[in-house]
Amino acid sequence: MEYKVKSSTKRITLGLVLLGVLAVVYGILTHIPGQRIWANVLVNSYFFLGISVIGTLWMAIQYVAEAGWSSGLKRVPEAMAQFIPFAGIMLILVVIGGHPSLHWHHIYHWMDPALTDPTSDHFDEIIAGKSAYLNFPFFLARILAYVGVWFAFTLFFRKASLAEDAAGGLTYYKKSLGLGAVFLIFYAVTSSTSAWDITMSIDTHWFSTLFGWYNFATFWVSGIAMMAMITVYLKRSGYMQHINEEHLHDLGKFMFAFTIFWAYLWFSQFMLIWYANIPEEVTYFMDRWENYAVPFGALPVVAFIIPFLLLMDRDAKRSMNMLTMAGVVIVFGHWLDVFVMVMPGALKDEWGFGPLELGMFLGFLGAFLFVTHSALSRASLVAKNHPFLDEAAHHHV
Amino acid sequence: MASHEAAIREPLILNDKTYHQISEDIARPIEGAANRSWWILFTIAVMAMLWGVGCILYTIGVGIGTWGLNKTVEWAWDITNFVWWVGIGHAGTLISAVLLLFRQKWRMAINRSAEAMTIFAVICAALFPGIHMGRIWMAYWVLPLPNQFGSLWVNFNSPLLWDVFAIGTYFSVSLVFWYIGLIPDFATIRDRAVTAGKPIREAIYGIMSFGWSGNARAWHRFEEISLVLAGIATPLVLSVHTIVSMDFATSVIPGWHTTIFPPYFVAGAIFSGFAMVQTLMLVMRKVVSMESYITINHVELMNKVIILTGSIVGIAYITELFVAWYSGVEYEQYAFLNRATGPYWWAYWAMMSCNVITPQIFWIRKVRRSIWLTFIISIFVNIGMWFERFVIIVTSLHRDYLPSSWSMFYPTWVDIGIFIGTLGIFGTFFLLYARTFPVLPIAEVKSILKSSGSQFKKDHH
Numbered sequence: 001m002e003y004k005v006k007s008s009t010k011r012i013t014l015g016l017v018l019l020g021v022l023a024v025v026y027g028i029l030t031h032i033p034g035q036r037i038w039a040n041v042l043v044n045s046y047f048f049l050g051i052s053v054i055g056t057l058w059m060a061i062q063y064v065a066e067a068g069w070s071s072g073l074k075r076v077p078e079a080m081a082q083f084i085p086f087a088g089i090m091l092i093l094v095v096i097g098g099h100p101s102l103h104w105h106h107i108y109h110w111m112d113p114a115l116t117d118p119t120s121d122h123f124d125e126i127i128a129g130k131s132a133y134l135n136f137p138f139f140l141a142r143i144l145a146y147v148g149v150w151f152a153f154t155l156f157f158r159k160a161s162l163a164e165d166a167a168g169g170l171t172y173y174k175k176s177l178g179l180g181a182v183f184l185i186f187y188a189v190t191s192s193t194s195a196w197d198i199t200m201s202i203d204t205h206w207f208s209t210l211f212g213w214y215n216f217a218t219f220w221v222s223g224i225a226m227m228a229m230i231t232v233y234l235k236r237s238g239y240m241q242h243i244n245e246e247h248l249h250d251l252g253k254f255m256f257a258f259t260i261f262w263a264y265l266w267f268s269q270f271m272l273i274w275y276a277n278i279p280e281e282v283t284y285f286m287d288r289w290e291n292y293a294v295p296f297g298a299l300p301v302v303a304f305i306i307p308f309l310l311l312m313d314r315d316a317k318r319s320m321n322m323l324t325m326a327g328v329v330i331v332f333g334h335w336l337d338v339f340v341m342v343m344p345g346a347l348k349d350e351w352g353f354g355p356l357e358l359g360m361f362l363g364f365l366g367a368f369l370f371v372t373h374s375a376l377s378r379a380s381l382v383a384k385n386h387p388f389l390d391e392a393a394h395h396h397v
Numbered sequence: 398m399a400s401h402e403a404a405i406r407e408p409l410i411l412n413d414k415t416y417h418q419i420s421e422d423i424a425r426p427i428e429g430a431a432n433r434s435w436w437i438l439f440t441i442a443v444m445a446m447l448w449g450v451g452c453i454l455y456t457i458g459v460g461i462g463t464w465g466l467n468k469t470v471e472w473a474w475d476i477t478n479f480v481w482w483v484g485i486g487h488a489g490t491l492i493s494a495v496l497l498l499f500r501q502k503w504r505m506a507i508n509r510s511a512e513a514m515t516i517f518a519v520i521c522a523a524l525f526p527g528i529h530m531g532r533i534w535m536a537y538w539v540l541p542l543p544n545q546f547g548s549l550w551v552n553f554n555s556p557l558l559w560d561v562f563a564i565g566t567y568f569s570v571s572l573v574f575w576y577i578g579l580i581p582d583f584a585t586i587r588d589r590a591v592t593a594g595k596p597i598r599e600a601i602y603g604i605m606s607f608g609w610s611g612n613a614r615a616w617h618r619f620e621e622i623s624l625v626l627a628g629i630a631t632p633l634v635l636s637v638h639t640i641v642s643m644d645f646a647t648s649v650i651p652g653w654h655t656t657i658f659p660p661y662f663v664a665g666a667i668f669s670g671f672a673m674v675q676t677l678m679l680v681m682r683k684v685v686s687m688e689s690y691i692t693i694n695h696v697e698l699m700n701k702v703i704i705l706t707g708s709i710v711g712i713a714y715i716t717e718l719f720v721a722w723y724s725g726v727e728y729e730q731y732a733f734l735n736r737a738t739g740p741y742w743w744a745y746w747a748m749m750s751c752n753v754i755t756p757q758i759f760w761i762r763k764v765r766r767s768i769w770l771t772f773i774i775s776i777f778v779n780i781g782m783w784f785e786r787f788v789i790i791v792t793s794l795h796r797d798y799l800p801s802s803w804s805m806f807y808p809t810w811v812d813i814g815i816f817i818g819t820l821g822i823f824g825t826f827f828l829l830y831a832r833t834f835p836v837l838p839i840a841e842v843k844s845i846l847k848s849s850g851s852q853f854k855k856d857h858h
Binding site for chain 1 (some may be wrong): 401402403404405406498632635639643646647648649654655656657658659660708709712713716717720723724725726
């Protein structure tokens, strides 16, 4: 089954990219500080990198768990992961731009050499204590490794998958299973370390052991929601007719369950820090409470309560409309989540939410959808020799 | 009905069983007489239990001064054992509820016994906070009951109270879930007793099966309630150990207060629960001849869960260690340095090697499919997870803020006796269960015969 991207889809997604570029131009012309523009690049590149990697993680988990039902829609996560290098490059630009010699922005406050220089007036003992981990060369090397290795695995999976389409047999299936296991190990470590690096280090003094898993939950649920929405779109456009209500129901269950899981981690982190009330830790939430009350307060509603209520009913999980509606709320809710992670450390109380923020989000979204759809059009929409395809075709919940 | 199960999936029922053979195989341990090895194990378990009961009575009579606790280490073996047993009690509901929602057919070989294990483990766990109160006859004070004692009322801000609710709910839902699943199987035993002409057995299992008729409406309701209970039980799998972790994490004690505790405790609990299921199943499949149902494939699948949860626990250890350094907080740094190199270094390294290193051997397929190595590693994990709780609890407490209060903990014979006693209680209950309850869900196993039975795999492919 070949997929041809509709010209209207191309126009809309590229239009969104253009909107993003215009938002940046608007930002520059209206003298919005560069710091805020860069902070938006960081929010969006981290968010879309996170959900693209979920494409690869999803495949790895399906292989390792020997899941059959999802084999019919596997090309969707495979295509989503093709966005990794695009988001990755934007992220790397943010990191490089933070270097003191360029100083396009100072989101990563700890990159300032004065903080780790004992003779300086600005010497910060705590940050100096972290400099074995938080120093520019090591930091950049880690970011390059995350993006590079995640994408390398994506390509390995893609290659094996396309070869399986052509040749059949179990060789490529077994190869993908092994790849999946290795990827899981790598991702298990790097999903946490990347969260410490990319977002936790912005609030350099602050630390929380749960932070890495909490970031993972954010991306996992929004990645699955994105996957479900793309699947629904393809089905609505007349493709992927082998995907029926039963498969949608399972995707809906994943969205529902991991919405709760995210809320569980959000609450665990917040409650334990609030309860113990230790100054070093509680400042993180004090900042958000005082200066970001609206997005911070909206977060549990948008990312948890609304999707929870929308997806609670069995029929809702089987309805294309409801999945799309809940999916939009989930994706936006978790984008807001990343916004609340990044902005307070980067902009303090000088933040805003206007055409710049909205436009850049839509710009990245457009780029993500454009890349995903063109990746979908470059291969059959069904991994036709997948050994579990027959199981997936006869799937009953 | 033709099955569409993929050809590459291994069969879950071996040796070409028929429906009748399944009933025969599962009913045999109940209808036949116990063999000698059962009696030997039972005698040992009852003796351990009696010793434990003696130690408990001694504690209640004399007070918890009989334990090795002191002013600095005011929680030690009791709470370690409590958390260890609650953790073991996790696999049952995970297998019955979460694996049910994930449609894992292999769970049917082990869910009945894992749920039984859960019930017995939670009973053993609940014993410890009970006797730690000192005056166990006032145990009902943990409940928010109207009373005439003036301002005496439970403290809703305390995670210890949340624990009362969490464990109480978990125990009741697990018990109901387990029992409802048993009803049709008890009816099978009852009906077989009618045919065999055994009136006493017929009467007992008749009462236990609540007069199950087996008509279509009964089955329909049975399946509905199973799904509803699975839905209720799934959040409970997470909540119980989350609340247990909060007993520690809400404090401000270095080594206890860390935000990763809730999900990490849950993963650790599932890890230890599966290890205990593995230990018990490997013995049971032999003793009651269930090799056709608890196959090497099942053993391997459980080992995969062990390696997954063991690795999650390993990542949590390393995260805690890294963040303690990264935080720059000297108390945090000391707490972890002291764990690894202080006077309890041996407990820390026992935990690390048993929980993080040993399960990694399961990456080798041969090891995953070896009965003996699996058995040995599962014992290692059981030991490692006990030490994990000991390390968290005792090493965090024994170095108080004031060096003049620094202290060590040494268990007394009463501490040890009660722990061995709970092993005895657990063993006694489990052995009695294995002789009187159908250890596999008869009806459910039959439902997968045509998709996953060995002869049907051969016929179709």
